[in-house]
Every structure is written in structure tokens, then in C-alpha cells.
Amino acid sequence: MNCVFAKDWRRKKARDERLRLSLFTLDEAVDMIFWVDDTGALKFVNQTAYKSLGYEAFELWDELFPRSAELAFQDLWKASGAHQVIYKETEVRKANGQWLPVDVYINFISFEGKDYACAFLRDISARKAKNRELAAALDKVQELSDRLQTENTLLKEEIKVNYNFENIISESKAYKTVLHQVEQVAATEATVLIIGETGTGKELLARSIHALSKRKDEPMIKVNCAALPANLIESELFGHEKGAFTNAYQRKKGRFELADGGTIFLDEVGELPLGLQSKFLRVLQEGEFERVGGTTTLSTDVRVVAATNRNLVDLVNEGAFREDLYYRLNVFPIQNLPLRERREDIPLLVRHFVKKFAGKQGKEIEHISQSDLDELMRYEFPGNIRELENMIERAVIISKGKSLLLADAYHKSSSQAVDKKNHSRVFKSFEEMQRDYIIEALRRCNWRISGPKGAATLLDLNSRTLASKMRKFGINRKDFIDK
Numbered sequence: 001m002n003c004v005f006a007k008d009w010r011r012k013k014a015r016d017e018r019l020r021l022s023l024f025t026l027d028e029a030v031d032m033i034f035w036v037d038d039t040g041a042l043k044f045v046n047q048t049a050y051k052s053l054g055y056e057a058f059e060l061w062d063e064l065f066p067r068s069a070e071l072a073f074q075d076l077w078k079a080s081g082a083h084q085v086i087y088k089e090t091e092v093r094k095a096n097g098q099w100l101p102v103d104v105y106i107n108f109i110s111f112e113g114k115d116y117a118c119a120f121l122r123d124i125s126a127r128k129a130k131n132r133e134l135a136a137a138l139d140k141v142q143e144l145s146d147r148l149q150t151e152n153t154l155l156k157e158e159i160k161v162n163y164n165f166e167n168i169i170s171e172s173k174a175y176k177t178v179l180h181q182v183e184q185v186a187a188t189e190a191t192v193l194i195i196g197e198t199g200t201g202k203e204l205l206a207r208s209i210h211a212l213s214k215r216k217d218e219p220m221i222k223v224n225c226a227a228l229p230a231n232l233i234e235s236e237l238f239g240h241e242k243g244a245f246t247n248a249y250q251r252k253k254g255r256f257e258l259a260d261g262g263t264i265f266l267d268e269v270g271e272l273p274l275g276l277q278s279k280f281l282r283v284l285q286e287g288e289f290e291r292v293g294g295t296t297t298l299s300t301d302v303r304v305v306a307a308t309n310r311n312l313v314d315l316v317n318e319g320a321f322r323e324d325l326y327y328r329l330n331v332f333p334i335q336n337l338p339l340r341e342r343r344e345d346i347p348l349l350v351r352h353f354v355k356k357f358a359g360k361q362g363k364e365i366e367h368i369s370q371s372d373l374d375e376l377m378r379y380e381f382p383g384n385i386r387e388l389e390n391m392i393e394r395a396v397i398i399s400k401g402k403s404l405l406l407a408d409a410y411h412k413s414s415s416q417a418v419d420k421k422n423h424s425r426v427f428k429s430f431e432e433m434q435r436d437y438i439i440e441a442l443r444r445c446n447w448r449i450s451g452p453k454g455a456a457t458l459l460d461l462n463s464r465t466l467a468s469k470m471r472k473f474g475i476n477r478k479d480f481i482d483k
Contacts, residue, residue: 032102032121037114052123054095092121101128146253168204169352172342178205178334185332186212191284193269193329194307196336199386202307203267205336209305210263218262221255226268226465234276235292244293254291256283256300263303269329270310270321271468277322284328304329310472318471339381339388347373349385353392354404361396365404372406435473438466447477 026033032049036042050056086106091099102121109116170176185192186209194202203222210220228236235244239254255264266272272280283289284304288297306329315321339346350368358365381387392406399405441455448454449470450463459466470476 030122032123034117034119034121036117036119038116043116049121052094052100053092089124101125142251145250168208169348170342170345171348172337172345175337175342175345178337179208181332181334182208183212185209185334187214188332189303191303191329191331192305193312193331193333194305194336195333196307196309197338197384198309199384200336200338201385202309202336203265205334206263206265206267206305206307210265210303213263213303215262215303219259220263220265221259222265222267223255224267226271226462226468229462230273230464233273234279237276238279238289238291240292241294244291248293251291254289256289256302257298259302260300261302263305266304266306268308268310269306270308270312270315271464272321273464274320274322277325281322281325281328284325310468320471339384343377346376346388349388350376350392353389354396357393357396363396363399364402365396365399367403368406369403372404376406434469435475438469438473439475442475442477 027047029046029048032052033046034042034049035044088104090104091101094100101124103124105120107118109118168179182205192209194205196202207220210216223237237254237256239252239257240248242248242251279289287299287301290297312321312326316323316326350373354365354368395404395406441458445453445455445458449466450456454463456463456466
């Protein structure tokens with residue numbers, strides 16, 4: 001009998017020891033642990049829960065779950081079956097009124113014929129703090145990335161700058177009037193519209209306006225509206241958010257955002273898609289925009305200088321350009337002169353370009369024949385200063401001595417030739433050649449403009465640019481389709 005009693009006592013002692021050890025383990029666990037029966041009655045709470053939340057046992061359940069439970073307890077119980085585990089991330093309110101972020105795992109189990117819910121709550125405040133630090137670090141990385149992008153864009157723009165206002169070359173009285181207009185408007189905040197043929201140096205005037213303005217120490221950002229694809233121009237101008245469209249792997253600032261505080265130069269503004277013109281007008285009037293894929297309204301402080309070789313009034317009449325946008329841009333128009341209207345500047349420009357390209361190629365060219373200069377003075381220069389610059393570069397390349405071999409380069413110019421006796425044209429003008437070339441490309445493509453088999457692809461042009469040139473040259477399919 002004593003032996004049996006001793007064995008039972010030892011078994012009870014072992015069970016009690018295991019029970020105390022289990023309770024101690026539960027109380028010292030990192031997680032807060034709750035046992036609840038199917039009526040919602042709290043059956044067990046470990047010490048970690050009391051310590052972490054600061055409640056007394058009698059008030060813990062009522063205080064803990066009014067906010068955190070998305071369903072009433074009975075509804076939650078009915079919606080869940082035995083042996084099912086529910087997870088959610090939520091917040092519970094501590095006795096001091098602070099909210100504690102927690103991961104909640106609820107396991108529904110059956111024990112000795114009764115159903116229970118065992119809930120484990122883990123304090124995730126440290127993880128949340130780390131996530132906030134990580135988010136702040138990522139924001140900093142994005143900020144640095146945006147700054148590098150801005151600096152890279154500005155550097156690329158600065159590399160392209162060859163001249164400034166102080167060394168613009170001119171002896172032409174007519175062109176000095178243009179330069180006087182530049183000086184007049186530069187000191188203001190007025191929007192400027194520079195109108196002129198291709199190759200006349202509209203960008204140089206735009207950069208001069210910026211260099212003479214109060215914004216000269218801030219960026220000047222250039223946008224070539226004709227060179228950007230229609231599906232990307234909105235993103236380029238206004239930026240986009242991550243995931244806004246395919247391949248938008250990160251947020252990107254647009255040109256208006258990069259130009260904040262400075263000047264934005266919109267070259268070929270007449271090519272701006274009609275659907276985008278209202279957003280552009282809003283930036284002009286209110287200085288506000290949203291990135292593509294974004295909902296946050298951003299502000300920018302930019303001065304707008306636009307340029308075009310098109311007649312915007314004609315585009316307005318055709319319905320291709322908004323009338324209100326035209327008037328908003330046409331605050332201070334500057335009509336840039338073609339080279340043929342400032343012929344007295346040709347010798348100066350020739351000497352300037354000779355010095356420039358000879359220096360690059362390590363040559364010493366000291367002599368330019370007067371007869372060559374006289375012939376250039378009679379030339380129409382449909383490509384304007386850009387054509388002259390290319391012609392001189394070609395001449396410097398083929399010149400071997402100290403004299404400029406201008407005649408060979410001049411007669412190889414593809415745009416126009418001048419008869420030496422009567423100075424009459426013997427070749428088509430540059431624009432006439434462009435028109436014929438476009439018509440031939442359209443015929444080869446059965447008058448299809450866009451697409452892989454379209455004339456724009458054959459000519460290596462943007463389809464909008466080709467359509468614009470067709471309007472400019474009066475090319476209409478019905479005039480040629482039967483010919």
C-alpha cells in the first residue's frame with residue numbers, strides 16, 4: 001500500500017512540475033497568449049499580455065478587442081471552423097491609450113469535447129520601426145536618384161551649348177533688332193514665342209533669353225516636341241509614377257519638374273499633340289500638373305520659351321492647335337530672321353565656323369577667297385545657318401593647305417545651286433526636294449503613313465512629324481492617288 005501511494009505521489013509531483021513548467025513557459029513566452037471558449041469567455045491570459053498591455057485581468061478582454069476585431073466575436077467564431085488558423089495584422093490599445101501594432105494568429109481547436117480559440121499576439125512595433133526606416137532610406141535613395149537624373153539631364157543640355165548671347169555674331173541691323181527684343185524680354189517673366197525657319201538659331205535665342213534672365217543660375221530644360229513619340233511625350237513633360245505603364249519600373253520626374261525655378265524651352269511646339277495641349281495650358285496658367293499614373297497635384301515655377309517653324313494661326317484654323325494655348329504662348333513673339341535676310345553676317349559666320357572646325361581638326365586655315373564669299377552671299381541658304389555650318393565643316397575636312405576649299409563643298413551641297421553667270425537656280429530647293437522625297441516614299445508604301453510598312457518608318461520619321469510635313473507641303477493623297 002505504501003509503495004503504491006509513493007508511486008502515485010511521485011506521478012502527481014511530476015505532473016505538477018510539468019504543469020508549473022508549462023505555465024511558466026506560457027507566461028514567459030515572447031507572444032501574448034489568450035484562450036477563449038465558444039461563448040467569448042476568457043479562459044487564460046499569460047503574463048506577457050498583462051505586462052505588454054498594462055490591463056488588469058478583469059478589464060483586459062473588454063478593453064482589448066472593440067477596435068481590433070473586424071467582426072463581432074460570435075460572428076468570427078461562426079465564420080471559422082475547428083482547426084482553422086486566422087491571421088491578421090492590426091493594432092490593440094494599451095492601458096495608457098497608446099496603440100500597439102501586432103500580428104494576430106487565432107487557432108480554433110477542440111479539447112475534451114469543447115471548442116476554444118487560442119490567440120497569439122506578437123508585438124511588431126520594432127518591425128514597423130525598421131520598415132519606416134527602410135521606407136525613409138528608400139525615399140532618400142529615390143531623392144538622390146532624382147537629383148542625379150536632374151544633374152545628368154542638365155549636364156547633357158549644357159554639353160550641347162556652343163554659344164551665349166555675348167558672342168552671337170552679327171553685323172546685320174535687322175538681326176540686331178531681334179537681339180534687342182531678346183534683351184528687352186529676358187528681364188521679364190513673360191512667355192516668349194520664337195518663330196523662324198529651320199536652322200535659323202531659335203534655340204540660341206532661347207538660351208540667350210535664359211542667360212540674361214533672373215533665372216540664369218537655375219536649369220534650362222529643352223524639349224523637342226517633334227522628336228518625342230506621341231505615347232511618351234506626356235511622361236517626358238510631366239513625369240510618371242512607378243507602375244504607371246509597362247516598363248515604368250520607378251518614379252520619374254518630367255521636364256517641367258526638372259525645370260522648376262528655371263526655364264523650359266519647347267522646340268517645335270506646333271507638333272504638340274492636341275490631346276495634351278490642355279494639360280500644357282494648365283501648367284502655363286496655374287503652374288500645376290500630375291504625373292502620369294499619379295493623383296497628387298504638383299506645382300512648378302517655370303518660365304516658358306517656345307519655338308516653331310510652323311504658322312500656328314494656320315494650325316488653329318485647321319483645328320490642330322488650341323486657340324487659347326496660342327494666345328497664351330504668343331505673349332511676346334520674336335520673328336527670327338533667315339540667313340538670306342541677314343546676308344552681311346555670312347562672312348563673319350564663315351570665319352567663325354572655319355576657326356571652330358579647323359581647331360577641332362588640328363588644321364590652320366588662314367585664307368578664304370573673296371570669290372567664294374561672294375558666291376555664298378548670293379546663295380539662298382534654304383537650310384539657313386545650319387546649312388552654312390555643315391558646308392564649312394565639309395570644306396575644312398577636304399582642305400589640305402592653309403586655304404579653304406569652299407567651292408567643292410559648296411557645289412556638293414544637296415539643297416540648291418546657283419548659276420555663276422546669272423545666279424538663277426538650276427536645282428530644286430531643299431524644301432522641294434523634301435516634298436518629292438516624301439511623295440515617293442508614300443507611293444512606295446501605298447500612301448500608308450504609320451506602322452511597320454508605313455512611309456514614316458521608311459523615312460525614319462515620327463508619324464506625327466511626317467503628317468505635319470505633309471500638311472506643310474500640301475501633300476494630299478487624293479491629288480496623287482490616280483496619277
